[in-house]
Amino acid sequence: MDVFIQHKRLGVFFGKLPNRLWVPLMAGLKVRKLDGTILLDSEKITYGLVKSGYLTQGEIWPRKRIRSLNLDPSQGTSWADDAPGSGDQQWTFTVPDCVAPMLFLVGDGCLNGVSASGNTRTYIFGNASASTKVYAFDQMREMGSGPRLRCRNVATGAITFNSYMVPLNVIAQVTPPGPGTQQGSSYLTAYAGGNNELIKGTYPSIQYSKVRIPLGGEEYAVHLPFSRNAAVVDNSSSLGYSVIEGAGGYVGGVQFMFGPAGGSPSTQAGGQLVGYYAMVFDRMPVALVTRTSNLPFPFN
Structure with a gap:
């Protein structure tokens, strides 16, 4: 892939990325594609793709009916599960080792909730199907192997960009x-x-x-x-x-x-x-x- 590497003050000074490239003194590094769209701005939070796949069938959540018209509807004990075996089918997608993921959907789906266990989160969608696709993006991290461009926070050493991960590009x-x-x-x-x-x-x-x-x-x-x-x-x-x-x-x-x-x-x-x-x-x-x-x- 052809890219330009542009320093915030010095302008463009590399025209291509070869298989291996050491970039010195890259404060405010910006990388653009040939069409001018931004690929990387190290001064901003960068998100990358961490997982993609289809939704998985989960639980059926029963709707609630009031036990009696004489009961106070504001009290949870006034309600009971509707007919056994009936309810709304839920669908799930799990993202492990996450920090602050953002899920992008193709197809139907309404987020009903999230369950967490340590750094793993399971997202629960209703009104979806097995054909709904999910793309999960999260803050960039160490991932993959082989030649790649990585940027780190000077103060903390944390990864801010990893070219192994496909960056999130919001177009609209x-x-x-x-x-x-x-x-x-x-x-x-x-x-x-x-x-x-x-x-x-x-x-x-x-x-x-x-x-x-x-x-x-x-x-x-x-x-x-x-x-x-x-x-x-x-x-x-x-x-x-x-x-x-x-x-x-x-x-x-x-x-x-x-x-x-x-x-x-x-x-x-x-x-x-x-x-x-x-x-x-x-x-x-x-x-x-x-x-x-x-x-x-x-x-x-």
Whole structure:
């Protein structure tokens, strides 16, 4: 790969990286590709790919039903698991030896939680499938062998860049659109220009609300820094339950979605209009987007 090495003050003084290169006095090292895009800036935190693969099938999280209408719904003891064997399928992805990982998805998925054991974290997604792909990035570290360029923090000696790891390159930031048509205190769809998908023949009821935002003709992976919650009265039997937001890439762009939150309370919403309730608009997540064309899959 051809690159330029540029010193913060001295400018470009190496035109190529051979198989082995010693770089002296590289305070403020910047490396650019031939097209001018930044490959490395040693003054900034650098993330690299540590693992990629498909989601693995996990537990089924049962929804909750209130034991009696006379009980206080604010008390946890007032609720019980719904019908045995029913619930929302969860999917997992484990990142070992991590510091502060960021997960980018291709396909459906809404993050429901994270479990930790030492430096290992297992991410739990709902509304996903075995075809959902995950790319996990984390702070760069010692990894791999053979010729490679490494940068270290002068004070601590910690690795700040390792050319063995594919660096994270965020190419776009995308904010989801506002809600669809309003009807009273609810909205027909969670996103303007989106659509609802009701999964027939399932118990408990499952409804998704999705919108796709085109970017280009290649595959993208998406990281959602935080997600919103809401509630839905779906189109099946006026069943009400909590939903959570997620985002993922596809060949052509970015998708935002709302789907059932794992372990949600579930009630019959008599007299309420079908739609999405308690939507949050005063803060909107901004999805980070990267291309997958240069990312190995599966990896590590």
